[in-house]
Amino acid sequence: MTSRFLGVFCPKCGSENKKLFNGFCIECLLKDKKLFSIPEKIGIEVCSRCNRMRVRGKWVAYSDTALLGLAKSGSSFKGLENPLLVLKGVEVNDKFGVLMLKISGRVGGEELEVERIVSLRVFRVTCPSCSRVSGSYFEAILQARFEPKASKKKIGEKMSEIRAFLKKNEENDALSRVVKLQFVNNGFDLSIGSKRAAKKACGFFEKQLRERVIVTSDIYSYDRNKGRPIKRYTFCLRF
Ligand SMILES: [Zn+2]
Ligand SMILES: [Zn+2]
Structure with a gap:
């Protein structure tokens, strides 16, 4: 063998x-x-x-x-x-x-x-979120208001802070973006893609406010698929 x-x-x-x-x-x-x-x-x-x-x-x-x-x-x-x-x-x-x-x-x-x-x-x-933002879709307006004597510099700085906060939050929420910015008397309005992001920003800046955040909402559209109105929220922050 x-x-x-x-x-x-x-x-x-x-x-x-x-x-x-x-x-x-x-x-x-x-x-x-x-x-x-x-x-x-x-x-x-x-x-x-x-x-x-x-x-x-x-x-x-x-x-x-x-x-x-x-x-x-x-x-x-x-x-x-x-x-x-x-x-x-x-x-x-x-x-x-x-x-x-x-x-x-x-x-x-x-x-x-x-x-x-x-x-x-x-x-x-x-992506769907980005195409919504590019179509200037937004769910919330964040109104920042300041005391009458507030300087332009102070207002500008706060705006940068809020934008930086939203930018950072974009990793978790693609709609956490400012789609429109408007200066008004004693402050500015930021139109923000996501309501959740706006809410988060309110929570973050709450400590710096003179008064509680005031939230209002109105109906601006209707969701036919879900059969319910689509609301847009306004958050007013008084610095
Ligand atoms: Zn073999
Ligand atoms: Zn995207």
Whole structure:
């Protein structure tokens, strides 16, 4: 009896002295694609205004984690136990990019680790929130009013502070933006895309006010789909 085949060999391709997973070598297993499948290409939609990207129907902050989530949602790991997908690197320019991924898991009790590259195609679009803002959509007006003797400088500074606050809040709320700005006697009016953002700003600046915030609302449109009036809110802040 020869001892030639006492060593391990793959019954499919016959290669010897290789690590076997469930009796087969890694090349044969991967050829069969029974272990896992990763998309070769992914198209991503990125908003050219706010830079957020769409992941499973939701617009989220652009990040490596979001990219990985997208790769994961298009993959399957049926043949792997404890599969793990890790992002090793990302390179993206305006239109194209690549994701470098590491896939690991167990097959027939053996640890397996493979690297894959997924190419990205970037589509620059305008997300729904941004298209609403660009159409000067707004849900709230923030009125800032000052004492009669308040200087122009003080008024201007407060305006910058409020705008900076809203700008910072834009990460969480894409409509947290000033779509119109108007100076009036002793103050200014800011038309803000989101009511929630305006409310948040009121909370933040409340400590600096002489009086409580006064909120009023009026109906400016009707939502036919939801069958209810659309209100616009005015928040008056007296500094
Ligand atoms: Zn083989
Ligand atoms: Zn956007």
